[in-house]
Amino acid sequence: MQVQSLAGAWEFRESGTEAWHPAKVPGCVHTDLLALERIPDPFYRDNEADVRWVADRDWVYRTTFTPSDALLNEARQFLVADGIDTLSRLILNGTAIGDTDNQHRAWEWDITDLLREDGNILEVQFTSPTQAATAKQAARPMTTVAAQLPGAPHLRKAPYQFGWDWGPKLPTCGIWKDLRLEGRSVARLSDVRLEQIHEGDSVSVRASASVDAWVRADLTLELSIENPEGMACGSATTSIEHRSGSIALGVADPRLWWPNGFGDQPLYRVRLRLLYEGCPIDETVLQVGLRTLELRREPDEWGESFQFIVNGVPIFAKGSNWIPPDAFVDRVDEAKLGKLISDAAATHQNMLRIWGGGTYGSDRLYDLCDRYGILVWQDFMFSCSVYPLDDAAFVSTVRAEVEDNVRRIRHRPSLALLCGNNEMDQGWESWGWAKSPAEDALNALAERFASLRPWIQEPDASTRLPDWPSLQDGYTRFFYETLPDWTSELAPDIEYWPSSPTSRTPFENANGQEMGDAHYWEVWHGRKPFSAFRDCLPRFMSEFGFQAFPTLETVDAYTEAEDRNLVSRVMELHQRGNHGNGLIIAQMTDTFRMPESFPGWIYLSLILQAEGIRYGVEHWRRNRQRVGGALYWQLDDCWPVASWSSIDYYGRWKALHYAARRFYAPVLLSVLDDGCAMELHITNDRAEAWAGAVRWGLETLQGDAIESDEISVMAAPVSDTSIVALDFTDAMADKDPGDHILVC
Numbered sequence: 001m002q003v004q005s006l007a008g009a010w011e012f013r014e015s016g017t018e019a020w021h022p023a024k025v026p027g028c029v030h031t032d033l034l035a036l037e038r039i040p041d042p043f044y045r046d047n048e049a050d051v052r053w054v055a056d057r058d059w060v061y062r063t064t065f066t067p068s069d070a071l072l073n074e075a076r077q078f079l080v081a082d083g084i085d086t087l088s089r090l091i092l093n094g095t096a097i098g099d100t101d102n103q104h105r106a107w108e109w110d111i112t113d114l115l116r117e118d119g120n121i122l123e124v125q126f127t128s129p130t131q132a133a134t135a136k137q138a139a140r141p142m143t144t145v146a147a148q149l150p151g152a153p154h155l156r157k158a159p160y161q162f163g164w165d166w167g168p169k170l171p172t173c174g175i176w177k178d179l180r181l182e183g184r185s186v187a188r189l190s191d192v193r194l195e196q197i198h199e200g201d202s203v204s205v206r207a208s209a210s211v212d213a214w215v216r217a218d219l220t221l222e223l224s225i226e227n228p229e230g231m232a233c234g235s236a237t238t239s240i241e242h243r244s245g246s247i248a249l250g251v252a253d254p255r256l257w258w259p260n261g262f263g264d265q266p267l268y269r270v271r272l273r274l275l276y277e278g279c280p281i282d283e284t285v286l287q288v289g290l291r292t293l294e295l296r297r298e299p300d301e302w303g304e305s306f307q308f309i310v311n312g313v314p315i316f317a318k319g320s321n322w323i324p325p326d327a328f329v330d331r332v333d334e335a336k337l338g339k340l341i342s343d344a345a346a347t348h349q350n351m352l353r354i355w356g357g358g359t360y361g362s363d364r365l366y367d368l369c370d371r372y373g374i375l376v377w378q379d380f381m382f383s384c385s386v387y388p389l390d391d392a393a394f395v396s397t398v399r400a401e402v403e404d405n406v407r408r409i410r411h412r413p414s415l416a417l418l419c420g421n422n423e424m425d426q427g428w429e430s431w432g433w434a435k436s437p438a439e440d441a442l443n444a445l446a447e448r449f450a451s452l453r454p455w456i457q458e459p460d461a462s463t464r465l466p467d468w469p470s471l472q473d474g475y476t477r478f479f480y481e482t483l484p485d486w487t488s489e490l491a492p493d494i495e496y497w498p499s500s501p502t503s504r505t506p507f508e509n510a511n512g513q514e515m516g517d518a519h520y521w522e523v524w525h526g527r528k529p530f531s532a533f534r535d536c537l538p539r540f541m542s543e544f545g546f547q548a549f550p551t552l553e554t555v556d557a558y559t560e561a562e563d564r565n566l567v568s569r570v571m572e573l574h575q576r577g578n579h580g581n582g583l584i585i586a587q588m589t590d591t592f593r594m595p596e597s598f599p600g601w602i603y604l605s606l607i608l609q610a611e612g613i614r615y616g617v618e619h620w621r622r623n624r625q626r627v628g629g630a631l632y633w634q635l636d637d638c639w640p641v642a643s644w645s646s647i648d649y650y651g652r653w654k655a656l657h658y659a660a661r662r663f664y665a666p667v668l669l670s671v672l673d674d675g676c677a678m679e680l681h682i683t684n685d686r687a688e689a690w691a692g693a694v695r696w697g698l699e700t701l702q703g704d705a706i707e708s709d710e711i712s713v714m715a716a717p718v719s720d721t722s723i724v725a726l727d728f729t730d731a732m733a734d735k736d737p738g739d740h741i742l743v744c
């Protein structure tokens, strides 16, 4: 097999104009225009509006290339694209070879008969995503979030690019992943699936492969495994029959892969080679961690559990939600990804939810999650919208996307769950998508939106979907039948969950506390105080959050001195949540005194956010026998903005991220306070008991102890232990609570 990259220097022009300009592949039109200084930085001040036009135009990319002799000597040549964003036509040497309509999938075209020895010209003609979405929306309206440009659900393209309540409206186009020529003869591996078999202390790996063959040939499959130190630990072969083969190999002295905080992450390399007359003609190398993983859902006194079990150990999932870390995702480099994942690991996070409004986790992201022991809850890319899932053509492009992505990630030790979508069970149940347009129903909804999800589009003529019964049917069939069938065929070992949140019965108590996962937004969208977190005991908390401004250095980077006022136009443009700044200020006045300066507001907003999320997480960790995990919304940002993130766009830790290092620590001391009653708890995530001492003191703000004690404690493994219940009613009877604190 021969591979020749087509990445690197290309040219591009706006469709209908003559002049070509230098471009970069992988890349996108916005980053190419930025490099040429033809558009201003859209993240600075109010520049975003000045670059909106880019999305409304058509663009053409082209390259010329000469295939190597070795490539031409192979029997067949293919053009392979790992990702094209999104609507394009590819033209090779004047002949159209294919159209693309899905950013999330890979493409391949057999170009054997079109390729020349020299002077090949490949052109990729992009259609404007906004024009296409608007036209489709006019023909058949879909409901989506208010913060978006219209029509996004019609395109299989990262939804957040069209705007979100933390993101700019900058849908782009381009060749966003690798593009190459592949030359092949005789045969190739078309599909490789691994399966781990754990029996007692022994582990074996089974590889099953399908083969494309262009001639009749005797083919052999060879499986070999290297241990984490790179030493060979065995190999085996089998012959290919009827274009497939399957072969198992025991792993000597298997070392298990553990989530962060529970043990190491030894990674084995599994190599599968296709041999023809003894020579390798194709090969796949996969990084594997040996582990068992189960999502345990069992009836219990509260309903049904939702708990991840790894290698037999129940894991309280501690983590956050992942959004694409840039509006232009092609420019997220290794260093940026590496820092985000190591920062998550440094704060004891063991799970990230790759949220369904962005892009599927890249290979590099999964490499890092494998390496750092971060379990991945992978959503499919559907979020908060009505999609035309009753349309066979739409479902068929989704099929290709599901196949490509599930095949790409299914062997990853970090992959814990495949989840259908974000908040669409809930949308159909509670956001009015399925309601008739009767005025009273709409009014009731408007009221509900006002308090709960103000950023969801208010019901008006454009959200009244006359064909909602067919769309809702399409939804149920797709997420409750079609997609689980596909995932169980492609990845039978990986758990599937239809939506986040859901009870697993369509539209019945999707966001309930008895079974399934939950998103809790009453604190924030509902303007409840942080103490409301304690009224909430779901089986798994997959989203909750509170906003803060980014750090002052980051604010400085997108503002000028005259913008540095919370309600300046620029500060409001870098706040996409409905009433966002008002919600921060309101909660702040409940908790702190008014800051006196702009930097004071920024700083205190950061402290406030850290304090709120700490309060929630400590509560759910104390209730770990009932709650299976807590993932705060959200780890990162895609541009500099006020948001729920704990790390801002430039990688600066917000106070929340520092706080996470404490509230996610494997052994956590927390206080369940209720007026003068204080109960001290230790939550121990470890598989071993923790022995030590707890020291506490009721003190004045000057540090004088009024009462204090030290208690020897033994905290049981993987559980929460109540250490002592203190009552300071008498001690505080004649004292001002504002001058006293409990230190422990």
Ligand code: BMA
Binding pocket: 164, 165, 166, 357, 384, 422, 423, 519, 543, 633
């Ligand atoms: C959650 C997410 C996002 C959103 C966030 C904050 O529900 O799924 O859609 O950005 O709320 O509103």
